[in-house]
Amino acid sequence: MDTIEVVRVIRYKENIKQLIGFYIDTPRQNTTLTDTYTINISGWTSNISNPVIAVWFTHDKVNPEVLMTTQPILPRPDVLKIHRTVETENCGFSVIFSVLGLPHDIELNIQLILADHTRILAGTIYLRRLTTISCTYQPTMNPLMVTSLGRSGSTWLMRLLAEHPEIIIHRIYPYEAYHIKYWIRNIFRILSEPINYLSANSFDKLFNLNIDWANHHLYHNPELQPWFNHTYIQQAADFCCQAIDSVYTQLAKNQAEYHNNQPHYFAEKFGPSHVNLLLNELCPNTREIILVRDFRDMLCSSIAFSQKIGVSDFGLENTSNEAEIVAATQHRAQSLLTYWQQRKNQAYLLHYEDLVLKPVETLSKLLIYLGLTADNITIETLLARAAKNQTETQTHATTSSPANSIGRWQRDLPQTLQTACQQQLQTELTAFGYTI
Secondary structure, three states: OEEEEEEEEEEOOOOOOOOOEEEEEEOOOOEEEEOOOEEEEEEEEEOOOOOEEEEEEEEOOOEEEEEEEEOOOEEOHHHHHHOOOOOOOEEEEEEEEEOOOOOOEEEEEEEEEEOOOOEEEEEEEEEEEOOOOOOOOOOOOEEEEEEOOOOOOHHHHHHHHHOOOOEEOOOOOOOOOOHHHHHHHHHHHHHHOHHHHOOOOOOOHHHHHHHHHHOOOHHHOOOOHHHHHHHHHHHHHHHHHHHHHHHHHHHHHHOHHHOOOOOOEEEEEEOOOHHHHHHHHHOOOOEEEEEEOOHHHHHHHHHHHHHHHOOOOOOOOOOOOHHHHHHHHHHHHHHHHHHHHHHOOOOEEEEHHHHHHOHHHHHHHHHHHHOOOOOHHHHHHHHHHHHHOHHHHHHHOOOOOOHHHOOOHHHHOOHHHHHHHHHHOHHHHHHOOOOO
């Protein structure tokens, strides 16, 4: 079965003219891969005065996070023989890249990181996925992702959802349980990335000493490669989905006093990430709420909460002036917008301001989207129960009331910072329906 099509491979000659060289050997343009979720990307790059120290692979249209990184340190005597200006033959790179969790059309950018931290967009590989993977295991409940940026109201939303009889949430403030992320990011991504098959981490010293010449990695066996590339990954996906379902089934039993006999969802917080897309692929019945807040108010809350707990966080930890603060906020806002543009046809967009100012109406629409009980009695009950825990509210809040947190940027931010936010966050604010 055809699974990946290599549509186009581009090398940006203008960008790399300052280097000795950069080439992509594989994959080849206009080729098709069969029965695999991975693709081998190899090539070489070299420079002298400002050497290339890393090669990054990103998919900026999904999220600006780095999906994979490697170093150009593999032996390439063929390059040294042809290019006399290359100082060493150890200039090659090779990665086995998984397309799981990425969209139908993939624009994979290759960035070179130089010793002085300069980034060069050196090439782009355009791929088309011809098939996807999903768990064959049938869960008793479905995942519900609450995707947002920090200080956007996700803790309050999780507190509300936790009181609905058909949703399971790990009821420990600030509702930052990572059961789904543990199995999807820490287990499945590791198990399913072929590069991890090639790592021989053993306490057997003799094995470690002999591995270079023995070269008996399982993945190197051509008879087993089709099994590793397809069947094994399907089995790993089923195992992880079953483990997630099992832990939340146990939580449902522990929380029986709060819920129906058979809840429909288990919910966790997420940031905009490739892990979210991977979960959606593995579990097609996943539902997602993308929670957004005026980024200017989000910035105020981030500053105030960092001061309250005495630890700078929310992307502000490496900032020292207003320009850096706004740049960090814009980067976070842009990442959420990029993610929303990718997910807008599948996810539910929820504005924090609506949740605060029109809670009954807003929750009613949200619960209808989720296919859950959404009558006024249910909504009023969960609002009343959620409001009871004043300790959590006082710990988390940075204003006297939720209503006072809306539009606070006009009071809390100095005029210079307001102006900078207006200018640099215009695209992101407008896209989410906020006025400038």
